[in-house]
Amino acid sequence: MDAEEIIVPLHWVDWLIVVIYIAGMLWLGFYFSRRKKGFDDYFMAGRNIPAPLLVGTLVSTFYGLDTLFGTSEVGYFEGVSAFFAYSLPYTVLYIVMAFLSPQFKKRWPENTTMQDIAFTKYGKTAGVTSSIAAFIYSTNTMEMMGIGFLVHLVTGWPFWVGVLIGAAVVLIYTYSGGLWAVVMTDFVQFCVMMITVGIGVILAWHAIGGFDNIVEGLRAFTGEEDVGYYFSPGAGYLTTWTLIAYSITALAVLAEPAFFQRIFASAGPKEIKKAFAAGVPMWLSFDWAVTFLGIIGAAAIGLAIIPEVEPNQALFAVLGEYLPTGLLGLAFVGVLASAMSTADSYFLVSGGVVGHDLQKVWRPQATDKQKERWTKNGILISAVISVGLAFVFEKIMGVWVFQATIIICTALIPVYFGTFSRKPPKKIAGTLATVVGLGLSVIWYILTVTIGYADEDIGTQIIMAGDTALWQEYGILMIVPIVFIVYVVANALGRKTMEDHQAQAAQRTEARP
Amino acid sequence: MGWGVFTYVFGAICIGGPLLVAFWYAKAARRKFREFAASAAARDRTTEER
Numbered sequence: 001m002d003a004e005e006i007i008v009p010l011h012w013v014d015w016l017i018v019v020i021y022i023a024g025m026l027w028l029g030f031y032f033s034r035r036k037k038g039f040d041d042y043f044m045a046g047r048n049i050p051a052p053l054l055v056g057t058l059v060s061t062f063y064g065l066d067t068l069f070g071t072s073e074v075g076y077f078e079g080v081s082a083f084f085a086y087s088l089p090y091t092v093l094y095i096v097m098a099f100l101s102p103q104f105k106k107r108w109p110e111n112t113t114m115q116d117i118a119f120t121k122y123g124k125t126a127g128v129t130s131s132i133a134a135f136i137y138s139t140n141t142m143e144m145m146g147i148g149f150l151v152h153l154v155t156g157w158p159f160w161v162g163v164l165i166g167a168a169v170v171l172i173y174t175y176s177g178g179l180w181a182v183v184m185t186d187f188v189q190f191c192v193m194m195i196t197v198g199i200g201v202i203l204a205w206h207a208i209g210g211f212d213n214i215v216e217g218l219r220a221f222t223g224e225e226d227v228g229y230y231f232s233p234g235a236g237y238l239t240t241w242t243l244i245a246y247s248i249t250a251l252a253v254l255a256e257p258a259f260f261q262r263i264f265a266s267a268g269p270k271e272i273k274k275a276f277a278a279g280v281p282m283w284l285s286f287d288w289a290v291t292f293l294g295i296i297g298a299a300a301i302g303l304a305i306i307p308e309v310e311p312n313q314a315l316f317a318v319l320g321e322y323l324p325t326g327l328l329g330l331a332f333v334g335v336l337a338s339a340m341s342t343a344d345s346y347f348l349v350s351g352g353v354v355g356h357d358l359q360k361v362w363r364p365q366a367t368d369k370q371k372e373r374w375t376k377n378g379i380l381i382s383a384v385i386s387v388g389l390a391f392v393f394e395k396i397m398g399v400w401v402f403q404a405t406i407i408i409c410t411a412l413i414p415v416y417f418g419t420f421s422r423k424p425p426k427k428i429a430g431t432l433a434t435v436v437g438l439g440l441s442v443i444w445y446i447l448t449v450t451i452g453y454a455d456e457d458i459g460t461q462i463i464m465a466g467d468t469a470l471w472q473e474y475g476i477l478m479i480v481p482i483v484f485i486v487y488v489v490a491n492a493l494g495r496k497t498m499e500d501h502q503a504q505a506a507q508r509t510e511a512r513p
Numbered sequence: 514m515g516w517g518v519f520t521y522v523f524g525a526i527c528i529g530g531p532l533l534v535a536f537w538y539a540k541a542a543r544r545k546f547r548e549f550a551a552s553a554a555a556r557d558r559t560t561e562e563r
Contacts (some may be wrong), residue, residue, distance in 0.1 A: 042515050050545075052538035056531075079517075187538075191531040200528025231516065282530045288523035292516075 008155050008320040015169030021192070021333045022169055025185050032181040034076025042178035043352055044112060044265040045364045049183055054275030056187035057345070059282045061258050063193075064342030067398055068290055068335060072315040079230030082294065085238055086161025087287035089247035094283055097253060098276035102269030104260070107419055113349075114260035114415060115357045117189040121418035121498055122430025124361055129434035131357040133410035133441075137403045138346040139382060140352070150335055153316060160391060166339065169386045174344040175379050179265060180343045188339035194286060196327070196334030201289040204322045206302070208305070219301025247471045247501025249404040251480075255411040258345045259351065277354060293318055294424040299321075339369055343345040343386075347379045348485045354378025401460065401472045402445045409437035409479040413487050424495030427501060433487040437479060444475040 009017070036042045049057075074082035108117060115134055119127030144163050151162025208214060218227040229236035234243070253259070267273040271473050297314025298436040300306045306317045355375025359366050366374075414430040448461040452472070455462050461472040494503075 050538065050541050052534050053543060055534050191535060194531045198524045201556055202522060202524040203563075204525075205517060211517050240558045278534065282534075283524040285526035286531065288519065289527050292520050386550070 001047050003315050006094070008154050008316060008442070009326075010154050010329055010332060011325040013326050013331065016497075018333055018336075021336075022187065024266055025173050025191070026170060028184050028188075029175075029177040029181045029194050030095060031175035032184065036178055036180065039355075039368040039375070041180075042372050043181040043348070043356065043375055044261075045183055046282045047265055049179075049262065049265050049271070050122065050267050051271040051274040051278070051333045053183050053187055054262055054272060055282065056140035057183045057279045057341075058259065058262055058275055059279045059286070060186045060190040060193060060338065060341035061262075061345040062253075062342075063283065063286060063338060065335075066138070066142050066144050066252050067287070068193075068338050069146070069312040069315065071290045071296075072294035072297065073311045075291035076298045076311045076314050078235040079227075079232070079295055080291060081233055081235035081238060082291040083287050084233035085235070085243050086246055087284075087291070087445065089250040090253060090281060091284055091287075093250050093253035093457045094276060094280050094401040096257065098273055098280070100254075101259070101263045101276055102273045104263050104419060105266060105269040105272055106195060106266065111264045112261075112354055113264070113357050114255065114257050115353070115363035115410060117418050118411070118430060118434060119357070119360065119413050121425055122414060122427050123498055123501065124429040126414060126434045127357065128361060129431075129438050130411045130414065131353045133406045133434075133438055134357075135251035135350050135353045135382070137252075138349040139386050139389070140346040141389040142399060143346075147336065147343075150316075150332070150339070153313065154332060158399060158477075163390050166336075166343070167383055170340050170343045170347065174347045175376055178375075179261070179348060182346070182348055185344060186341045189341035190197050190282075191335040192330065193338045193341070194282060194347045196331040197286060197289045197293070200323060200331055201292050201296075204300075205294065206294055206321045208300060208303070214299040219302065219303035219307075221302030221363045224477045236273065245471055245477070248473055248476045249408075251408045251412065252404040255407050255415060257349045257407070261345075261349055266390065272457050284467065288410070290315065315344055330511050347386075348375075349383060350382030351375040351378035354381065401475075402441075404480040404481070405444065405472075406441045407476045408484055409441045411437075413483050415436070417491075419488060423497055424497040426491045426495035427496055428445050429487045429497050433483050436486050437483045439478045440482065441475065444479065445472075448470070448472045448475070 040046060071082050071087060074086060104111075111117065113131075113134070114126055115131045118130040144167055145159075147166030148161075148163035150164060151157055152159050155162075173185060205214075208217070213318070215227060217232075218230055219225060236245075262275075263272050266275070293315045294311075297306070297309075297318045300318055300321065301314070303310050306314075307320050308420075309317045316331075317337060320328060320502040321333050352375055353373050355373070355378050359371060359374050363370065410432070414433045417425055418430060448463055452461040452463040452470075454460075463470045
């Protein structure tokens with residue numbers, strides 16, 4: 001069977017819900033644009049975000065369309081391994097963050113971004129390098145493409161129209177309202193995306209007739225009698241090594257710039273700890289629901305309930321089949337919400353890189369107004385790049401792996417050693433580690449794209465080294481140890497810490513006539 | 514059989530989780546508002562006494 005291009009038509013009641021949702025998001029942006037006083041209020045929400053709001057923004061920011069469509073697509077082809085092999089490693093690291101995040105808040109109460117740690121501990125070069133990594137990481141082309149694709153799915157409009165509408169709405173409320181607007185819209189989006197997916201999976205499971213009918217449908221879908229691998233955590237083929245390769249990108253949770261912004265903007269260490277802890281069951285349940293919507297999608301095609309669609313359209317096709325009028329509009333809003341909540345956070349993080357981190361270099365004495373203005377400029381720059389890339393590439397294979405590689409290899413080791421090592425680290429250690437991490441990540445990506453080939457089955461770029469297939473994901477496994485060695489050796493051989501450098505600079509200033 | 518139970522449980526958490534978090538936020542906001550009102554009243558009393 002060939003995949004059909006489907007249009008899921010919405011009733012006028014559904015459209016009304018969509019319009020109310022978009023108007024609500026814009027109103028929140030407008031409301032908070034009138035309340036903010038200064039940069040700290042705009043970018044850090046006055047450092048006073050309570051735990052429940054943090055839960056909403058943490059969960060919805062990290063779960064965008066890549067999770068929604070990516071996880072459901074793996075569920076569609078490979079069953080529950082989408083949950084056990086791909087999602088659980090992330091859950092483990094969310095739990096780790098529940099313990100680490102209060103430590104960061106306690107040790108860096110004045111910080112604004114994760115990159116501030118690199119600036120403070122290792123100086124300008126390390127700070128700028130990690131800022132570049134954070135900016136690249138926060139470019140959200142996938143979300144822009146996803147919104148274009150979604151709008152096309154329900155209207156049939158050209159892809160670019162959806163991209164522009166989505167970018168404009170997100171941009172307006174993020175640009176005008178800052179972090180308060182992002183947090184409040186994220187909270188609404190968190191509720192909508194979780195609840196619609198929850199209702200969808202329960203209704204779909206019930207309507208299709210439960211487990212036995214799903215197995216029947218999967219048999220017809222695959223043409224195989226034994227579909228036990230759909231319900232095997234390792235999908236019947238995943239080895240320990242492939243599991244490590246698939247789950248290594250989860251390390252990005254530990255160096256996620258948007259998480260760090262929330263940690264520093266939280267009302268206190270206890271608040272952020274509670275938020276991560278409460279977020280764990282939400283992330284877990286969402287992953288499970290999305291995985292099973294993918295499985296049910298494959299079964300529904302096998303049972304000829306829905307037409308053969310593209311794998312990443314299966315989730316929405318299932319929702320379209322089983323949700324009644326009104327709820328379908330809510331489901332569309334839920335899917336849209338997962339994209340918008342991710343896009344707004346990353347636009348703001350990118351803005352902070354320009355307005356806060358990089359401005360420290362070219363204008364150390366920037367006023368609050370200048371910081372806010374350049375943060376807004378940064379948001380615009382990030383939006384233009386994200387939208388531009390969405391038009392340039394039809395399909396960005398491995399873009400998430402590239403972004404995860406960049407942030408893990410550049411920031412992870414300097415940030416954690418800079419925060420948790422007992423002795424003050426040497427400046428050269430962080431400087432070399434960030435430069436080597438960023439440089440090798442970019443070189444590895446160029447190599448995988450130029451001399452590697454795209455493996456559609458595995459869904460990654462591969463370079464053949466003799467008989468060994470090197471996946472794009474292996475870059476993290478190779479570069480992180482190199483960065484670690486560079487850091488440790490430079491720290492052992494280096495002479496001066498940042499404190500030494502600052503003391504020397506102060507002496508020179510005093511010695512001047 | 515077990516998969517269905519887990520699907521219903523996780524589906525229920527997807528629906529109930531955000532509602533609980535919203536309730537948690539409403540409670541926290543109410544407490545903050547009461548604290549704010551109490552401190553404002555105390556300020557007014559001090560001003561009157563003076």
